[in-house]
Amino acid sequence: MNGQLPTPTRPIAIETVDLWRVYSLGHQEVAALRGVNLQVEQGRFIALKGRSGSGKTTLLNCLGGLDHPTKGDIRIFGESISGWNEGKLTKWRRQQVGFIFQSFGLLPSLSAYENVELILRMGGVKRKERDQRTRACLELVGLGDRMDHRPFELSGGQQQRVAIARSLANDPKVILADEPTGELDSNTAREILTLFQTIVREQHVTMLMVTHDNLVDEYVDQVLRLRDGQLEESLAVEEVSAPVEVALG
Ligand SMILES: Nc1ncnc2c1ncn2[C@@H]1O[C@H](COP(=O)(O)OP(=O)(O)OP(=O)(O)O)[C@@H](O)[C@H]1O
Numbered sequence: 001m002n003g004q005l006p007t008p009t010r011p012i013a014i015e016t017v018d019l020w021r022v023y024s025l026g027h028q029e030v031a032a033l034r035g036v037n038l039q040v041e042q043g044r045f046i047a048l049k050g051r052s053g054s055g056k057t058t059l060l061n062c063l064g065g066l067d068h069p070t071k072g073d074i075r076i077f078g079e080s081i082s083g084w085n086e087g088k089l090t091k092w093r094r095q096q097v098g099f100i101f102q103s104f105g106l107l108p109s110l111s112a113y114e115n116v117e118l119i120l121r122m123g124g125v126k127r128k129e130r131d132q133r134t135r136a137c138l139e140l141v142g143l144g145d146r147m148d149h150r151p152f153e154l155s156g157g158q159q160q161r162v163a164i165a166r167s168l169a170n171d172p173k174v175i176l177a178d179e180p181t182g183e184l185d186s187n188t189a190r191e192i193l194t195l196f197q198t199i200v201r202e203q204h205v206t207m208l209m210v211t212h213d214n215l216v217d218e219y220v221d222q223v224l225r226l227r228d229g230q231l232e233e234s235l236a237v238e239e240v241s242a243p244v245e246v247a248l249g
């Protein structure tokens with residue numbers, strides 16, 4: 001023994017095997033995904049890039065069970081979800097996946113608190129636990145003092161934080177984010193990316209984030225690229241060594 005332990009490999013959280021998604025439009029067929037082989041280790045923060053129409057959203061939707069692959073397999077922590085029926089997929093989505101979208105997707109008539117709590121209500125969580133988790137998630141994203149505000153009473157960055165709190169409410173294993181910083185100025189985007197880093201490291205969540213933004217490169221562990229429905233070479237990014245600070249407010 002030379003005193004060095006072998007580097008432990010992390011379990012694979014997300015895996016796709018020869019994943020195809022072909023859309024039929026009349027006589028025309030569009031192959032949005034053409035044999036994607038993806039492996040993401042647990043607790044990694046991964047950026048997914050690629051030109052418009054390269055299949056990024058399609059891949060995310062398939063992974064979250066919102067869309068059905070035409071061919072191939074999706075395995076989450078080793079379990080194949082491809083053969084699951086709608087009921088099982090819905091359960092998986094509600095209990096294990098957090099979604100974040102570019103446009104926040106908040107209900108305008110509900111407060112920040114109510115937007116987060118609704119997800120837990122849909123998941124059948126009891127009232128006392130709902131209240132505790134809603135408050136904890138909003139506090140985690142720095143909105144402890146904005147719980148009663150409705151979306152129009154919040155800035156864009158604060159609205160995205162509500163959406164992040166909502167995605168965390170069900171204590172997900174996997175967060176799938178589609179251009180979550182697309183609507184934000186670069187300072188706010190950096191705050192949100194720092195928050196994502198903290199969440200991935202502290203909550204041990206695996207996060208796959210679609211983005212066009214080069215700003216993200218310094219925050220993620222790896223950048224994957226889709227080109228015409230296929231994965232290109234992947235670039236490992238150095239582990240970020242800077243101390244992680246969560247900017248509040
Ligand atoms: N429901 C659908 N029916 C038919 N074709 C679709 C459907 N959804 C996506 N496509 C096609 O699949 C391809 C991939 O679309 P997708 O939305 O995954 O791209 P994207 O990489 O997310 O692009 P963007 O960066 O513009 O969001 C495109 O050619 C698109 O036209």
Ligand SMILES: [Mg+2]
Pocket residue numbers: 056057058178
């Ligand atoms: Mg898209």
